[in-house]
Amino acid sequence: MTLLVDGARLLDRIDQLGSISSGTGGGITRLAWSPEDLRARSLVGTWAAAAGASLRVDPAGNLIAERPGSRAGAAPVVTGSHLDTVIGAGPLDGAYGVVAGIEVLACLAEQGLVLDHPLRVMAFSNEEGVVAPPFTGSRAISGGFVESELSTPGPDGRTLASRLLDAGIDPTAVSRARWSGSVAATIELHIEQGPVLDRAGVGIGAVTGITGQRRGSVRVTGQANHAGTTPMAARRDALVAAARVVLSVHDLATAGPADVATVGRLDTKPGVPNVVPGDVVLSVDIRALAEASGDSAIERLRTQLAEIARETETTIELDVSPPTRAVLTDPDLRSMVIESAERRGLGCIELPSGAGHDASHLASLGPMAMIFVPSIAGISHNAAETTPPEDLVAGAQVLLDVIRRADNTRADRTSKQAR
């Protein structure tokens, strides 16, 4: 049976969520666990209840709407995204995936269609990480929540523990949100937040994986000295060396193994016009889908830093934090995304995600896939974030198709294994 999403309802609900904002500045602001975030959750709760789903809030504050499956003991198929936003966000980042998940629930309910597996639609807690380290909800589910986060002050000085208490969540119980069993499939629908699909003119992206991330800092030490009296040949200018470091990092992606590489910050000391800079600290952010590429980018950077230090008579130290590993999507689920898009006459390409997502944290529990729709001009985390309405509807339709296919396929597999 062909099942079609209700596009008008989907778009209307996205609009309704978009009106829930603290209203400070432009765009939408719904910080995690704020009154606006809680209002958005309760609105989504009414839609889930109207679709006959059961509702609960887990110990990490994740909102979970569930439609039971027909097969006893079957692992859930999971979808959804997040409702919290950055400051001055657009209407689609996160909210779109939650609304589309609810739309799938509603379609199944209206047709009286019962899947083999339970369908779990999530609104994950604190994906964005504005007020506390990101992915609180999805990390708690997969066992990646660290208790020390509770007592760490956020940017406004408040700890996560006090924030949770105010939202009615017991901070000592967050880790109990961990799921003991596996999942049959996790499929998250999200806007791309980059320009690739828009530039290619295609409506659907089948995500190959979430890139691994290596962050670090580079410290260049030279000699601060008088800008008028120090001859050029006698200088050990830390900023001149740092300029070469910036270009080297850039080249790690344009002419090297990384997918993208960025220096986003440069702190120069003493930072006055008439002194040769003696000390510069740079941030480094390197991302790659292939782990070997990420590792070799760091190695290449080390070699180049040594060369720059020698030629500029400076000292250069590189400090790299433990990497966030790349997470690949499941090839079978990815094929289902591509096939659904083709069957529906939508263009589809495969692409990696340079941004982190909740789904990647659930990949340790079972096969995971992500569906992207275009972001016009690649703009996101901004009030101007837009996706053509027809693409939003098409993405939700592909989500529905893939959930039904995954439900079938996983059921076959599990029953074969059981025999």
Ligand SMILES: [Zn+2]
């Ligand atoms: Zn998001």
